[in-house]
Amino acid sequence: MPASLKSLPSRTADSGTDSPLRRRVRRVSDCVFCRIVAGAAPAHRVYEDDTVTAFLDIRPITRGHTLVIPKRHATDLSELDAETGVDLFRVGHRIARAVQGPGFAADGANLLVNDGKAAFQTVAHVHLHVIPRSHGDKFRFATGLVLRRSREPERVAAALRADLAALDPRTGSADDTA
Numbered sequence: 001m002p003a004s005l006k007s008l009p010s011r012t013a014d015s016g017t018d019s020p021l022r023r024r025v026r027r028v029s030d031c032v033f034c035r036i037v038a039g040a041a042p043a044h045r046v047y048e049d050d051t052v053t054a055f056l057d058i059r060p061i062t063r064g065h066t067l068v069i070p071k072r073h074a075t076d077l078s079e080l081d082a083e084t085g086v087d088l089f090r091v092g093h094r095i096a097r098a099v100q101g102p103g104f105a106a107d108g109a110n111l112l113v114n115d116g117k118a119a120f121q122t123v124a125h126v127h128l129h130v131i132p133r134s135h136g137d138k139f140r141f142a143t144g145l146v147l148r149r150s151r152e153p154e155r156v157a158a159a160l161r162a163d164l165a166a167l168d169p170r171t172g173s174a175d176d177t178a
C-alpha cells in the first residue's frame with residue numbers, strides 16, 4: 001500500500017458502511033497505475049508534472065509505446081474531469097512530437113484511449129496510449145500487437161526523455177518540461 005494511504009482506514013478495519021472514501025481507498029490500493037504514481041510499483045517514467053505522469057508500456061506494441069495517465073485515480077472517462085483530460089492530451093501531444101526526434105525518428109504516432117471494457121480497456125485507470133509509428137511498419141506493428149515484447153526499456157526511456165528535453169518549448173505542445 002502506498003505510504004500516503006497508510007493513515008487512511010483499512011477496508012478490513014470496519015465492517016460498517018461502504019463509504020465513498022472507503023471505496024476510493026480500495027480502488028486506489030488495488031490499482032497498479034496508482035501504485036506506479038505512488039512509487040510503490042516500478043515503471044520506466046519519461047515525464048511527470050502535478051497532474052499527469054507518463055511511463056513506458058510494459059508490453060509495448062512498438063518501441064517507445066508510452067502511457068500517459070492522470071495521477072488522481074479515474075477508472076474511465078466518466079470519472080475524469082475535463083481539465084485533466086486536456087492535461088493528458090497535452091502531454092500525449094508532446095510525446096508524439098518527441099518521438100519524431102533523433103532517438104526514435106518515428107514518422108507519426110497513434111494516440112488512443114480505450115474507454116471501458118467494451119473498448120478493450122484492460123487497466124481500470126484512464127490511460128492515453130502514444131504508439132510511435134514509421135512508414136511501412138505495418139508488419140512490425142502487427143507483430144508487436146501479438147508479441148507485446150519489451151526490449152531494453154532503460155535505453156528506450158532515456159532516449160525518449162532526451163527527445164522530450166530537446167523539443168523547442170516555443171513550438172512544443174507544453175512549456176513546462178525541463
Ligand SMILES: [Zn+2]
Pocket residue numbers: 027028031032033034035072073074124125
Ligand atoms: Zn488508479
